[in-house]
Amino acid sequence: MTGSKQAFRGLAEEARICAGCGSCRSVCPVYAEIGWESAAPRGKITLGKKIFAGGKEDFLSEPYINRVFQCTLCARCAEVCPARIDTRELWQKMRQAITARGRAPAVFEQMAKNIESNKNISANTNDGRLDWADDLDDPDCIEALESNAVGYFVGCVASFYPMVAEIPLSFVSIMEKNGIKVTVLGEKEWCCGFPLLGAGRNGEALSLAEHNAAKIKELGIKTLVTTCPSCYHTFKHHYPKVLGKHLDFELVHAAQYLSWLIQEERIDWSEYEELDQVVTYHDPCDLGRNSGIYDAPRNILENIPGVTLVEMEHNRENALCCGGGGNLQAVDASLTAAIAERRIEEALNTGATILISACQQCVQVLTDAARRKKAPIQVMDINQLLWMGWE
Amino acid sequence: MLDQIKQDFGPRYTESYFERQFYTRDLAYIPNFLVSLVAKPLPEMVVRPVNAEEVSRIVTFASKNKTAVTPRAGGSTAVGGCVPANGGVVIDLNGLKGVVELNLDQEKVTVLPATTWAELDSYLRQQGYCVCSYPSSINAATVGGWLSGGGYGMGSIRFGPMVEQVSSLEVVLPSGEIKRLNRTTDPPLQWFAGSEGTLGIITQVEMKIRPIPESMGHYLIAAENSKALLQAARECVSELPDIIHNMHFNSKLLNDSLKRKGLTEEKLGDYHSLAIDLEEKNSSGLDETEDFLQKIVSKYGLAFMDQEIAMEEWETRFQSLKIMRVYPCLLGAEVLLPVASFHRYVEQVEALGRRAGVKMLTYGHVVSREGAVVMTLYPSDERQTWRYLCDTSLMREIYSIGRRLDAIPYLTGFWNTPYVKDIHSRKKLRELKRRKNLLDPGDIMNSGKVYRPPLLLQPNLYHLGMKTLGLVRRIWPKGVESHDRQ
Numbered sequence: 001m002t003g004s005k006q007a008f009r010g011l012a013e014e015a016r017i018c019a020g021c022g023s024c025r026s027v028c029p030v031y032a033e034i035g036w037e038s039a040a041p042r043g044k045i046t047l048g049k050k051i052f053a054g055g056k057e058d059f060l061s062e063p064y065i066n067r068v069f070q071c072t073l074c075a076r077c078a079e080v081c082p083a084r085i086d087t088r089e090l091w092q093k094m095r096q097a098i099t100a101r102g103r104a105p106a107v108f109e110q111m112a113k114n115i116e117s118n119k120n121i122s123a124n125t126n127d128g129r130l131d132w133a134d135d136l137d138d139p140d141c142i143e144a145l146e147s148n149a150v151g152y153f154v155g156c157v158a159s160f161y162p163m164v165a166e167i168p169l170s171f172v173s174i175m176e177k178n179g180i181k182v183t184v185l186g187e188k189e190w191c192c193g194f195p196l197l198g199a200g201r202n203g204e205a206l207s208l209a210e211h212n213a214a215k216i217k218e219l220g221i222k223t224l225v226t227t228c229p230s231c232y233h234t235f236k237h238h239y240p241k242v243l244g245k246h247l248d249f250e251l252v253h254a255a256q257y258l259s260w261l262i263q264e265e266r267i268d269w270s271e272y273e274e275l276d277q278v279v280t281y282h283d284p285c286d287l288g289r290n291s292g293i294y295d296a297p298r299n300i301l302e303n304i305p306g307v308t309l310v311e312m313e314h315n316r317e318n319a320l321c322c323g324g325g326g327n328l329q330a331v332d333a334s335l336t337a338a339i340a341e342r343r344i345e346e347a348l349n350t351g352a353t354i355l356i357s358a359c360q361q362c363v364q365v366l367t368d369a370a371r372r373k374k375a376p377i378q379v380m381d382i383n384q385l386l387w388m389g390w391e
Numbered sequence: 392m393l394d395q396i397k398q399d400f401g402p403r404y405t406e407s408y409f410e411r412q413f414y415t416r417d418l419a420y421i422p423n424f425l426v427s428l429v430a431k432p433l434p435e436m437v438v439r440p441v442n443a444e445e446v447s448r449i450v451t452f453a454s455k456n457k458t459a460v461t462p463r464a465g466g467s468t469a470v471g472g473c474v475p476a477n478g479g480v481v482i483d484l485n486g487l488k489g490v491v492e493l494n495l496d497q498e499k500v501t502v503l504p505a506t507t508w509a510e511l512d513s514y515l516r517q518q519g520y521c522v523c524s525y526p527s528s529i530n531a532a533t534v535g536g537w538l539s540g541g542g543y544g545m546g547s548i549r550f551g552p553m554v555e556q557v558s559s560l561e562v563v564l565p566s567g568e569i570k571r572l573n574r575t576t577d578p579p580l581q582w583f584a585g586s587e588g589t590l591g592i593i594t595q596v597e598m599k600i601r602p603i604p605e606s607m608g609h610y611l612i613a614a615e616n617s618k619a620l621l622q623a624a625r626e627c628v629s630e631l632p633d634i635i636h637n638m639h640f641n642s643k644l645l646n647d648s649l650k651r652k653g654l655t656e657e658k659l660g661d662y663h664s665l666a667i668d669l670e671e672k673n674s675s676g677l678d679e680t681e682d683f684l685q686k687i688v689s690k691y692g693l694a695f696m697d698q699e700i701a702m703e704e705w706e707t708r709f710q711s712l713k714i715m716r717v718y719p720c721l722l723g724a725e726v727l728l729p730v731a732s733f734h735r736y737v738e739q740v741e742a743l744g745r746r747a748g749v750k751m752l753t754y755g756h757v758v759s760r761e762g763a764v765v766m767t768l769y770p771s772d773e774r775q776t777w778r779y780l781c782d783t784s785l786m787r788e789i790y791s792i793g794r795r796l797d798a799i800p801y802l803t804g805f806w807n808t809p810y811v812k813d814i815h816s817r818k819k820l821r822e823l824k825r826r827k828n829l830l831d832p833g834d835i836m837n838s839g840k841v842y843r844p845p846l847l848l849q850p851n852l853y854h855l856g857m858k859t860l861g862l863v864r865r866i867w868p869k870g871v872e873s874h875d876r877q
Contacts, residue, residue, distance in 0.1 A: 013719065016719040016720065017715045017716055017719045018715075019418050019712050019715055019721075020416070020417070020418050020466075021418060021467055021528060021531050021712060022465055022466055022467050022531040023528070023530035023531045023709075025465075025531065026465075026507045026509065026510065026530060026531065027530070035403065035439050035483075035485065035486065036405070036410050036413070036437075036439075036483075037410070037413035037414060037466075037483070038409065038410055038413050043413045046413065046416070047412075047413075053774075054774075061409060063407075063409045064409070080509075080530045082528075082530075082709055082710040082711065082712040082713060083710075083712040083713055083715040083716060084654075084710065084713050084716060313517065318513075
């Protein structure tokens with residue numbers, strides 16, 4: 001269709017295409033908090049045009065660099081752009097251009113060092129990748145590879161941050177409960193590269209893509225599931241580009257996989273205890289807007305016995321961002337917090353008592369925001385909610 | 392007093408050059424050296440109030456210090472209306488956003504001025520209602536901004552310009568007084584519609600809303616001949632003014648340019664097109680209207696495009712700027728034109744394009760039985776500064792064609808002040824100046840706009856300058872890429 005996004009023509013050319021109409025401004029979560037034109041997408045492009053298309057390097061000031069990295073890469077701006085600019089790609093290209101000039105925020109240096117030495121974003125060595133699995137009823141259930149096993153790419157945050165360890169635990173428990181074998185890469189799983197891409201360090205992300213693709217192939221995985229939308233997005237959209245070939249396996253997000261299992265009647269509800277909960281669903285940007293997956297999580301929620309789904313004012317392609325994307329939390333944690341609190345407000349307006357997402361980063365950021373606001377709403381991942389009825 | 396304002400507004404006040412530079416332009420790109428000859432676009436400060444009282448405090452300060460005030464919200468036009476002409480203070484109104492009150496019994500909403508039309512319409516649709524009319528820049532344009540400008544867009548054929556839907560306003564006058572206005576107050580609210588922010592700052596709008604129409608029909612009519620198509624448009628709008636929600640014309644040159652980049656359907660590229668979007672109470676009413684359209688199509692020798700293409704046009708109706716993907720730098724002129732002259736305007740502007748060696752791409756909305764708001768764009772290249780300046784001479788020629796056909800520039804702002812005597816009759820201009828003197832004797836509110844041009848934009852000088860640029864343009868070796876030439 002002619003309404004679809006157009007091929008990206010490079011930073012300078014796309015910046016020139018922007019007329020500065022400001023459609024992006026009114027939907028930008030960062031602009032909504034900061035309020036200055038400099039924080040609006042069109043403001044960033046206006047100056048970016050001078051720098052990256054006009055060669056006026058003196059405009060590349062610290063405040064401007066700060067603004068470029070004050071972005072969640074949520075892509076709501078791309079959704080409304082009447083000139084059909086893929087602004088998400090544009091922000092990443094700007095970050096790459098700034099990084100190439102050695103001007104990126106210092107915080108990314110440490111992150112890149114962690115990834116280089118540990119192969120994950122944390123300060124922990126990669127042999128702790130499966131520490132979360134110690135809390136499984138049967139930790140061995142994910143160890144042995146069987147020919148029909150589904151591969152599970154856990155992701156750095158879910159692997160190393162105890163606050164969201166319930167997500168992989170729930171996913172694997174659901175699989176085991178329903179007789180589906182799961183295997184993981186363990187310490188052979190390296191960071192997918194998403195944080196490096198968000199930091200404008202694409203070159204460093206290449207070896208991670210090559211490694212992960214090779215290990216998945218070695219294990220003979222035919223279907224790879226992620227619970228992290230950003231891992232999903234990176235595999236889906238970035239890997240084929242940098243590896244120059246299609247993925248050797250089928251890639252699905254856990255929400256898609258669970259929805260498919262429900263549809264195929266492969267979920268055994270016989271021992272399931274009805275939940276009696278009103279929930280609302282927060283579309284993670286990398287799963288919804290940036291990958292087009294809206295129905296699968298809703299299908300799960302509509303099929304869980306006792307769960308009633310109510311939508312927030314902004315949902316699906318218009319969903320507000322949680323504030324946790326695009327490495328924003330590393331650059332400006334207070335801005336992430338403010339954006340997340342706005343989303344919590346919207347969730348509270350629905351009357352739901354549980355806010356569901358399908359992303360460990362959204363869960364982490366929104367949980368913090370709900371706590372700060374003392375909001376009477378629980379935040380959890382869709383896997384956690386589904387597992388509740390069997391727990 | 393300034394210290395008090397700084398203290399009160401805290402992080403919502405800035406004198407930082409980095410922040411202020413973003414308030415020196417709107418959609419129009421004019422090279423800095425040229426702007427600095429005629430205006431001082433860099434404000435001394437920018438403040439972001441969140442309510443009428445705060446707006447009043449800043450305006451009072453500006454009034455006492457004879458400082459120019461430039462109100463700004465969406466910043467989505469291209470005539471310099473929200474860009475300072477005389478430095479001073481920019482009041483960024485985007486903190487005044489949201490619905491204040493919804494009265495479904497009376498079908499009215501009270502809304503803050505920086506609410507975008509998309510935000511308002513989305514809010515109303517969740518209650519089963521919608522706005523009566525809205526601009527095609529729905530995601531960027533704000534309620535206050537559109538009222539201050541022309542207020543013509545989609546829905547205007549049936550509901551008139553926006554001012555006709557407004558029942559009351561809250562404004563901050565140039566004295567700093569906060570006043571609630573209706574149609575019979577002194578001054579009446581009508582003074583503020585189309586005043587382009589020169590009489591005061593709108594801080595609240597009470598306006599009519601309506602239930603979401605039950606049934607809509609989308610049609611796309613194509614023709615090789617713009618005359619037949621636009622005559623058909625004229626007949627349709629005279630016969631169906633209460634049913635047509637939107638009537639949008641695209642010239643063949645525009646469709647062809649879009650087609651080449653895959654931005655519109657292949658078939659559409661060979662034709663001028665007219666999108667007609669109808670609203671009816673029920674689908675049987677729509678059937679009757681469709682019969683009428685069939686007769687019109689047959690009478691003028693036109694053709695319906697496939698329903699799928701008509702739907703695509705409707706769904707992408709806010710994406711006029713997709714043409715920027717074909718030509719990243721466009722100059723243009725927007726006029727309010729009699730519908731009866733529409734086809735002659737298209738023909739003459741395209742003839743100008745052929746003479747000048749550029750594609751003149753025209754689109755427009757019919758906004759009443761009599762009038763259409765029409766935009767003509769043509770490619771240039773801002774990276775070649777002098778060539779770009781020479782290309783601006785064609786804007787004057789487009790306006791000249793419009794003038795011969797009783798068209799006027801749609802907005803005045805700053806850059807169209809040379810045309811102020813074309814835009815308003817002598818009597819009307821005298822009355823507008825009387826209002827300005829009455830409400831803003833110190834000329835602080837959006838000063839330098841609308842009523843009179845600055846020295847270097849005085850009509851004689853301006854036209855001489857433009858003619859000279861036009862002459863230079865004719866002997867200039869090369870414009871934008873040769874493939875853009877006809």
